Amino acid sequence: MPRIDDELSPLQLNRFQQLRHFLTIEGLSRKHLTDILDTADTFIEVGSRSIKKVPLLRGKTVANLFFEASTRTRTTFELAAKRLSADVLNINITTSATSKGESLSDMLRNLEAMAVDMFVVRHAQSGAPHFIAKSVTPRVSVINAGDGRHAHPTQAMLDMLTIRQHKHKFEGLKVAIVGDILHSRVARSQIQALNLLGAEEVRVIAPDTLLPPYIDQFGVKVFSSMKEGMRDVDVVIMLRLQKERMEGALLPSEQEFFRLYGLSQDKLALAKPDAIVMHPGPINRGVEIESAVADGPQSVILNQVTNGIAVRMAVMSMAMSGQIAELTADEEVA
Amino acid sequence: MTSLIDVDAAMRDMAEKLKLLCAERNIDKPALVGIHTGGVWVARRLQSLLGWDGPVGELDISFYRDDFTRIGLNPKVKASSLPFETEGRDVVLVDDVIMSGRTIRAAMNELFDFGRPASILLVALMDVGGRDLPIQPDVVGASRRLQSNQRVKLLGPDPLAVELREKTGSS
Numbered sequence: 001m002p003r004i005d006d007e008l009s010p011l012q013l014n015r016f017q018q019l020r021h022f023l024t025i026e027g028l029s030r031k032h033l034t035d036i037l038d039t040a041d042t043f044i045e046v047g048s049r050s051i052k053k054v055p056l057l058r059g060k061t062v063a064n065l066f067f068e069a070s071t072r073t074r075t076t077f078e079l080a081a082k083r084l085s086a087d088v089l090n091i092n093i094t095t096s097a098t099s100k101g102e103s104l105s106d107m108l109r110n111l112e113a114m115a116v117d118m119f120v121v122r123h124a125q126s127g128a129p130h131f132i133a134k135s136v137t138p139r140v141s142v143i144n145a146g147d148g149r150h151a152h153p154t155q156a157m158l159d160m161l162t163i164r165q166h167k168h169k170f171e172g173l174k175v176a177i178v179g180d181i182l183h184s185r186v187a188r189s190q191i192q193a194l195n196l197l198g199a200e201e202v203r204v205i206a207p208d209t210l211l212p213p214y215i216d217q218f219g220v221k222v223f224s225s226m227k228e229g230m231r232d233v234d235v236v237i238m239l240r241l242q243k244e245r246m247e248g249a250l251l252p253s254e255q256e257f258f259r260l261y262g263l264s265q266d267k268l269a270l271a272k273p274d275a276i277v278m279h280p281g282p283i284n285r286g287v288e289i290e291s292a293v294a295d296g297p298q299s300v301i302l303n304q305v306t307n308g309i310a311v312r313m314a315v316m317s318m319a320m321s322g323q324i325a326e327l328t329a330d331e332e333v334a
Numbered sequence: 335m336t337s338l339i340d341v342d343a344a345m346r347d348m349a350e351k352l353k354l355l356c357a358e359r360n361i362d363k364p365a366l367v368g369i370h371t372g373g374v375w376v377a378r379r380l381q382s383l384l385g386w387d388g389p390v391g392e393l394d395i396s397f398y399r400d401d402f403t404r405i406g407l408n409p410k411v412k413a414s415s416l417p418f419e420t421e422g423r424d425v426v427l428v429d430d431v432i433m434s435g436r437t438i439r440a441a442m443n444e445l446f447d448f449g450r451p452a453s454i455l456l457v458a459l460m461d462v463g464g465r466d467l468p469i470q471p472d473v474v475g476a477s478r479r480l481q482s483n484q485r486v487k488l489l490g491p492d493p494l495a496v497e498l499r500e501k502t503g504s505s
Binding site for chain 2: 035039041042044045046049050051053054055056057059317318320321322324325328
């Protein structure tokens with residue numbers, strides 16, 4: 001029987017240390033991450049069936065609350081929920097009541113009153129999903145679909161699943177994360193996950209202007225040169241250049257960025273011959289990565305997209321399971 | 335450890351009954367599908383006794399259990415694997431123990447998500463009664479009635495043995 005210890009449980013775990021919400025990689029254990037990957041592995045096969053659905057979340061309702069636009073992430077969350085047989089509400093925040101002056105908490109209370117079981121939250125403000133998870137009733141789980149510059153844990157986990165599929169283990173792996181680290185919530189979650197899962201070396205390769213302060217405290221090796229940073233890596237993760245987040249002259253030009261930090265076949269040749277190339281999408285072709293590499297034999301970018309559905313199915317079903325365990329325990333006490 | 339039943343004798347008996355039943359229904363080369371974990375062991379043993387070839391399908395019914403809202407997700411879920419077409423095919427579904435019938439209901443629901451089989455024959459090594467649903471196996475190796483605090487567990491895969499245990503939770 002798991003130990004009951006409310007005080008030590010962080011917000012996203014229930015009293016049995018099971019996933020209850022999924023907000024960040026931080027504070028989770030290696031076992032939590034491995035359980036997510038193992039469960040996601042079992043969901044991959046569902047996508048190849050004639051009927052791509054399992055009845056696990058039948059009768060549950062998932063609301064996608066996207067305060068920031070993202071077609072790809074929202075679509076994969078929607079597909080994941082539907083493949084679990086949940087009902088899905090896509091709330092378009094820009095035209096919803098919050099833009100008519102209704103407060104966020106009033107909107108959430110209304111959704112709770114409609115018996116929604118799970119909120120999938122994308123927000124430009126770091127910490128928004130945490131704030132929501134703190135305020136929801138015990139009958140709601142919150143999944144972070146990307147908040148500000150803080151975290152994008154499901155993207156990190158689908159990347160980990162893709163790496164594990166191709167490299168089979170994390171020990172001994174050298175992984176390079178290249179590009180706009182400063183604005184990237186994905187990079188932050190990836191670094192935490194890779195370190196937790198036991199990667200040998202996590203490198204970040206970026207110009208100084210696109211590195212957050214104190215980056216060396218994140219457990220990474222910092223390189224400003226692709227030539228040095230790419231040498232002998234097993235995995236290359238290219239980041240999207242967040243054009244919409246560029247304030248001031250952080251970059252001389254896109255052409256200059258591609259020349260120095262874009263992934264061309266020449267630069268990829270510095271990595272191990274069997275290195276895999278990843279990108280969270282959407283790709284700015286000719287800016288972060290050239291088409292011959294993005295569509296080349298070492299690219300696993302489309303595998304990442306497929307794995308995104310399986311990882312989100314895993315996280316949703318595990319968080320719902322954690323919610324059920326908590327509610328059942330509460331009922332037994334009462 | 336002494337097995338509750340003579341598994342080898344029960345398996346030989348099941349193989350004989352299954353062969354006759356298939357002949358009676360004009361079923362040739364059905365697809366064998368075992369339910370994780372014990373059902374897969376029993377299906378493999380049956381395959382060997384019958385001399386049938388081809389892979390044995392494996393079903394994990396964790397995503398189809400009707401008690402998710404009470405107990406949540408099975409943490410040891412495994413991927414199902416049906417390395418053959420089931421659409422229009424005769425399927426022999428195999429489990430180690432049948433009791434409430436809920437596992438079989440879930441397994442049939444899952445099977446139909448892979449395609450529509452022409453027919454399903456149900457085989458169980460042991461029937462311990464206690465049915466909640468109107469599901470009966472076509473072939474059974476042995477039947478025993480259990481007391482309310484008892485359950486059985488198949489140990490295997492080699493050798494196969496049935497152990498009688500005190501019940502600790504829901505099945």
